[in-house]
Amino acid sequence: xxxxxxxxxxxAFCLFTTLYGKGNPLRSWAEYTYLAAGTAMSVxxxxxxxxxxxxxxLQAGELIWIPAIILGVMMWFRxxxxxxxxxxxxxxxxxxxxxxxxxxxxIFTQFIRQINATIVPLFGxxxxxxxxxxxxxxxxxxxxSFFLYTTEIKGAHQWSATFxxxxxxxxxxxxxxxxxxxxxxxxxxxxxxYMFPVWKQPYTIAIALLVFVAMLALERTGWGEKLSA
Amino acid sequence: xxxxxxxxPGIESGRAVGLFLIMGVFILGIYYMRRKKLPYIRRVAAIxxxxxxVGRATEMGRPVLCSYGRGxxxxxxxxxxxxxxxxxxxxxxxxxxxxxxxxxxxxGYLTRExxxxxxxxxxxxxxxxDVFNEDDMPFLSGEQYSFTAGYxxxxxxxxxxxxxxxxxxxxxxxxIAEMSNLVGALTIxxxxxxxxxxxxxxxxxxxxxxxxxxxxxxxxxxxxEQLATIQVIDIYKVxxxxxxVVGLLILNLTGNNFIGRLLAT
Amino acid sequence: MGxxxxxxxxxxxxxxxxxxxxxxxxxxxxxxxxxxxPISVSQLTRxxxxxxxxxxxxxxxxxxxxxEYSGYMELKPGMIATHKYFIKNGIKLFICLGHPEGLALxxxxxxxxxxxxxxxxxxxxxxxxxILGFALPNQAATLAMATDFQGSVKVDWKGDSIKGTFLDRIxxxxxxxxxxxxxxxxxxxxxxxxxxxxxxxxxxQNQIGVSLPGSFMNLDAGLITGLLASTKGGSELELLMSEPxxxxxxxxxxxxxxxLLIIFIVIGNIGYYGWSRxxxxxxxxxxxx
Amino acid sequence: MSWFFKSKQVNLAxxxxxxxxxxxxxxxKIPQIYGFATDLTNVASVVGQFxxxxxxxxxxxxxxxxxxxxRKGWVYNIYLLVLMSAMILIGFTWGExxxxxxxxVNSIVAPCSSVVYGILAFYMFSAGARAFRARSLKxxxxxxxxxxxxxxxxxxTGAFIPGIEPYAVFLTGTVGMSLSRMFAIAIITGAIMLNVxxxxxxxxxxxxxxxEEED
Numbered sequence: 001x002x003x004x005x006x007x008x009x010x011x012a013f014c015l016f017t018t019l020y021g022k023g024n025p026l027r028s029w030a031e032y033t034y035l036a037a038g039t040a041m042s043v044x045x046x047x048x049x050x051x052x053x054x055x056x057x058l059q060a061g062e063l064i065w066i067p068a069i070i071l072g073v074m075m076w077f078r079x080x081x082x083x084x085x086x087x088x089x090x091x092x093x094x095x096x097x098x099x100x101x102x103x104x105x106x107i108f109t110q111f112i113r114q115i116n117a118t119i120v121p122l123f124g125x126x127x128x129x130x131x132x133x134x135x136x137x138x139x140x141x142x143x144x145s146f147f148l149y150t151t152e153i154k155g156a157h158q159w160s161a162t163f164x165x166x167x168x169x170x171x172x173x174x175x176x177x178x179x180x181x182x183x184x185x186x187x188x189x190x191x192x193x194y195m196f197p198v199w200k201q202p203y204t205i206a207i208a209l210l211v212f213v214a215m216l217a218l219e220r221t222g223w224g225e226k227l228s229a
Numbered sequence: 230x231x232x233x234x235x236x237x238p239g240i241e242s243g244r245a246v247g248l249f250l251i252m253g254v255f256i257l258g259i260y261y262m263r264r265k266k267l268p269y270i271r272r273v274a275a276i277x278x279x280x281x282x283v284g285r286a287t288e289m290g291r292p293v294l295c296s297y298g299r300g301x302x303x304x305x306x307x308x309x310x311x312x313x314x315x316x317x318x319x320x321x322x323x324x325x326x327x328x329x330x331x332x333x334x335x336x337g338y339l340t341r342e343x344x345x346x347x348x349x350x351x352x353x354x355x356x357x358x359d360v361f362n363e364d365d366m367p368f369l370s371g372e373q374y375s376f377t378a379g380y381x382x383x384x385x386x387x388x389x390x391x392x393x394x395x396x397x398x399x400x401x402x403x404x405i406a407e408m409s410n411l412v413g414a415l416t417i418x419x420x421x422x423x424x425x426x427x428x429x430x431x432x433x434x435x436x437x438x439x440x441x442x443x444x445x446x447x448x449x450x451x452x453x454e455q456l457a458t459i460q461v462i463d464i465y466k467v468x469x470x471x472x473x474v475v476g477l478l479i480l481n482l483t484g485n486n487f488i489g490r491l492l493a494t
Numbered sequence: 495m496g497x498x499x500x501x502x503x504x505x506x507x508x509x510x511x512x513x514x515x516x517x518x519x520x521x522x523x524x525x526x527x528x529x530x531x532p533i534s535v536s537q538l539t540r541x542x543x544x545x546x547x548x549x550x551x552x553x554x555x556x557x558x559x560x561x562e563y564s565g566y567m568e569l570k571p572g573m574i575a576t577h578k579y580f581i582k583n584g585i586k587l588f589i590c591l592g593h594p595e596g597l598a599l600x601x602x603x604x605x606x607x608x609x610x611x612x613x614x615x616x617x618x619x620x621x622x623x624x625i626l627g628f629a630l631p632n633q634a635a636t637l638a639m640a641t642d643f644q645g646s647v648k649v650d651w652k653g654d655s656i657k658g659t660f661l662d663r664i665x666x667x668x669x670x671x672x673x674x675x676x677x678x679x680x681x682x683x684x685x686x687x688x689x690x691x692x693x694x695x696x697x698x699q700n701q702i703g704v705s706l707p708g709s710f711m712n713l714d715a716g717l718i719t720g721l722l723a724s725t726k727g728g729s730e731l732e733l734l735m736s737e738p739x740x741x742x743x744x745x746x747x748x749x750x751x752x753x754l755l756i757i758f759i760v761i762g763n764i765g766y767y768g769w770s771r772x773x774x775x776x777x778x779x780x781x782x783x
Numbered sequence: 784m785s786w787f788f789k790s791k792q793v794n795l796a797x798x799x800x801x802x803x804x805x806x807x808x809x810x811x812k813i814p815q816i817y818g819f820a821t822d823l824t825n826v827a828s829v830v831g832q833f834x835x836x837x838x839x840x841x842x843x844x845x846x847x848x849x850x851x852x853x854r855k856g857w858v859y860n861i862y863l864l865v866l867m868s869a870m871i872l873i874g875f876t877w878g879e880x881x882x883x884x885x886x887x888v889n890s891i892v893a894p895c896s897s898v899v900y901g902i903l904a905f906y907m908f909s910a911g912a913r914a915f916r917a918r919s920l921k922x923x924x925x926x927x928x929x930x931x932x933x934x935x936x937x938x939x940t941g942a943f944i945p946g947i948e949p950y951a952v953f954l955t956g957t958v959g960m961s962l963s964r965m966f967a968i969a970i971i972t973g974a975i976m977l978n979v980x981x982x983x984x985x986x987x988x989x990x991x992x993x994x995e996e997e998d
Contacts, residue, residue, distance in 0.1 A: 007890050011894055011895060015894075015895055021411050022385070028859055029859070030895065031378050032860075034899075035370065035372060035374070035867075036870065037888070040867045041870075041892055044594075044879045049628055049828075049829070052649055056649060064826060068830055071826070072829065072830045072832070076833065079837055079841075089794065091989065092990060095801075096799065096802040097805040099802050100804065101688075102633060103806070104809045104810070105688065105691055106971055108494055108691055109715075110971040112492050113716070114715055115472050117714050117715035118476075118964065135957050135961065136960065136964070137477060139962070140473065140964055140965045144969060147466065149440075149459050150270060150460055166921060167958070170927075172928075173427075173930075173954070174958055174959040175427035176424075176925075177932035177933045178424065178932065178936075179428055179704045180752075180904070180911060181726065181752070181936045182568060182704040182705075183901070183903045184751045184752070186564055186565070186903075187521065187901035187905075188747045188748055189567035189571075190564075190567040190901045192740055229856025229860075240811060248810045254972060255975075258979040303977070304973045307986065332841075368845055371839075371841050372838075374896075374899045404903060404906055407910060410913075423962055424705065426966075430782060430914070431780055431781070431782055431911060439969060440970065458973060458976040458980070513912060514908070531938065531939045531942070533938035533939070537948075537952070563893045564901065567897050567901065634824045638825045646821075711960050714956075714960055745938045749938055749940075752933050752934070755908055755911055758908070763917055766917075767917075
């Protein structure tokens with residue numbers, strides 16, 4: 001367990017050397033290790049899903065899984081250019097079903113519900129409510145008018161579009177800040193897992209320094225680029 | 230939710246309006262795709278930015294890097310393919326090397342085939358089929374993170390003068406945009422979701438916001454299907470605006486939530 | 495570049511790797527020496543807790559983890575606090591993973607963080623909570639689960655049958671009392687599309703900062719009923735429930751990281767007005783002009 | 784037989800039929816097709832999992848090409864294939880809940896996945912520091928909104944200046960939210976239109992038909 005913990009810290013800091021912007025073998029090693037493990041994990045999970053549904057279902061006598069497995073195997077023919085046409089049927093089938101169930105509900109969640117939530121009584125709930133709801137409606141309308149393509153933007157449309165564009169940049173400021181909070185929270189949480197329990201702290205600091213120095217040394221000597229992938 | 234305005238026997242309650250809206254897209258879409266006359270589409274500023282970027286790379290003698298996203302066949306990726314075709318043609322005409330990283334998801338190998346065809350076709354159309362080099366369109370990986378690493382590797386190694394990152398990119402977009410800024414490339418990106426749009430607007434020299442990318446793709450291709458798509462989208466945008474305005478007016482002037490009930494689910 | 499650069503020029507065109515190094519140091523330092531800065535609780539987090547409080551003992555909650563390990567790092571405080579609430583109040587959970595990496599999280603959460611807590615409240619596997627594993631890989635699976643639960647789910651994550659557990663009570667999405675979704679946003683739209691929309695099941699979300707705009711939109715449209723925002727929301731929930739955890743510890747670094755960015759923005763502006771604008775540099779690598 | 788698979792009409796028919804199976808039961812009250820539609824949805828979710836084999840194959844092919852041609856970093860590709868095969872082998876032999884397999888997941892995937900996203904904090908940081916400059920009215924709006932929300936998000940500020948909360952909540956919950964809403968409303972039609980193009984047989988490149996015509 002101890003070794004695993006130390007290894008985690010080491011491989012994480014190796015990958016952080018990406019920030020320096022130059023190739024080095026530590027980073028390449030970490031990257032390839034991750035790629036190998038990540039891909040292997042996807043394989044295992046795909047298999048588990050197939051087993052828990054199709055294999056167990058078949059054992060219980062559910063015949064519907066037989067075509068599922070046949071279609072799945074047909075999918076593999078995509079990799080032989082000569083027979084890749086065989087894979088078209090499972091692709092058409094999964095794409096078709098997927099298209100069906102995604103648009104059937106997206107029209108409600110993304111279109112109808114959103115328009116409906118914009119149409120609300122403005123008065124009678126205080127000035128703050130009136131202000132916020134008006135801002136939402138005006139914001140949606142003016143921003144959308146900025147994104148119309150089949151008409152020339154001029155006259156009143158020009159006013160609306162310009163206002164919408166400014167409004168959008170105001171929104172971008174807020175959204176950017178929120179995104180930064182998220183990424184920072186992730187980074188802080190990650191570092192926390194290497195700093196607590198407290199016994200990890202000396203190891204973490206030592207490994208961070210070690211990787212940092214190694215990275216600089218590799219860069220200065222020119223070995224970094226040479227040995228990286 | 231407001232109570233329903235109407236119900237149609239045989240249709241699940243509250244779902245008829247969604248069904249009609251979807252059918253509306255189908256009807257309008259097929260109608261516009263069958264028309265022979267090409268509709269008017271505004272030339273979005275992104276197109277000039279793309280030509281400027283390619284021109285800059287050519288002047289500097291550096292390659293152009295153009296990617297079309299890492300997902301399967303989505304709305305953004307298909308638009309990006311049109312843009313890629315034009316970038317490839319311009320590059321072929323001006324003898325600028327073009328790099329196209331491909332892959333990035335389990336379905337990335339499917340889109341790659343089409344991308345290779347498009348670039349190959351563009352070189353052939355420019356009369357330089359022998360200049361086309363498939364090694365400049367590497368399949369980086371089927372996994373997102375190593376696709377990103379490979380992409381960054383290309384940026385650092387080949388130091389392109391322009392990076393045109395269109396199509397559906399997600400969290401890796403920020404990574405690529407900042408790295409491309411570090412190597413001094415003029416960066417054009419496209420945002421496909423809200424937080425990604427805000428971040429990329431800050432990080433890149435030019436950004437195609439929301440559906441400016443499909444609009445640019447349609448304008449460049451002058452393909453009736455893509456143009457029809459933009460037309461139908463515009464109709465629905467105007468319709469949604471009208472619904473909001475009319476709904477708000479009726480509700481707040483008369484107290485009757487007509488549109489709200491029409492759209493109730 | 496000239497040999498000697500003025501301070502203003504440096505403020506406009508510093509090497510950003512120095513900023514990276516500073517951010518690294520400022521995040522690690524307060525963990526070595528915690529400062530314990532005070533924090534406040536937002537209305538959003540109070541409403542989220544209010545939603546959890548509508549549940550009664552024995553209610554069944556679909557506990558969806560549509561997050562990879564990285565998202566967990568951000569959502570951890572909120573996940574721990576929310577699960578503590580469930581454990582304390584005897585709510586039944588069935589955990590569905592929406593991402594393969596979720597497997598590693600089961601151990602990370604239940605073994606490393608909540609083991610003692612669960613023992614205190616006698617919260618046991620099979621009786622109070624069941625892990626279904628990678629049960630929500632895509633919308634199709636979610637739809638299948640929502641319309642025919644018993645037909646589409648037969649075993650738990652280790653392949654043991656779920657017959658005879660509290661899950662027997664579930665036929666469709668209508669039998670689920672609440673959905674709690676720990677998500678990175680890109681996770682699984684199927685929950686809203688196929689359960690909330692169809693069965694009007696209440697759903698609360700613990701969302702990462704990146705995907706918050708979309709969640710605000712759904713909150714306003716009534717598609718979700720509560721929202722816990724990023725690490726900050728988690729730490730506020732800890733404070734509200736008087737259950738201190740990793741969130742409150744993180745807040746020092748969180749504050750410093752934000753202030754550092756603000757300082758760099760100020761420096762950049764001084765540099766811009768003092769140097770870039772006068773030299774009318776053409777391109778500075780951003781659309782915001 | 785191969786004409787059947789190759790035929791555009793057959794594939795298009797399958798596409799349309801499965802689209803209808805996915806689409807129609809949600810709207811029409813025909814209980815008889817519910818069960819059938821659910822079964823097929825289950826089947827589709829399993830079929831989708833089979834694509835992983837293609838991803839693996841592409842990875843092997845690319846790595847082997849690197850090794851064969853002794854390209855830069857070919858040694859890493861050997862390492863990649865060995866580690867990947869070993870982990871898959873361990874997973875299949877002892878199961879994905881075994882200690883050995885979990886150890887690999889916890890030691891490699893957990894830290895690396897966190898770095899890949901955590902590193903974006905730095906990129907956001909430098910992009911923000913570069914872009915948030917009061918160059919114009921647009922940029923000043925961005926800067927103002929950004930600074931207010933950033934200040935609010937730093938938990939310490941809220942404790943000392945509680946008055947900042949309504950402004951920040953207004954910017955994220957109202958201004959930012961209306962951007963998301965506009966985005967959602969505008970983008971949905973494009974997605975449906977793509978489906979229209981596919982279902983009417985005008986956009987079949989995803990089935991590989993574009994390639995076919997070249998051959």
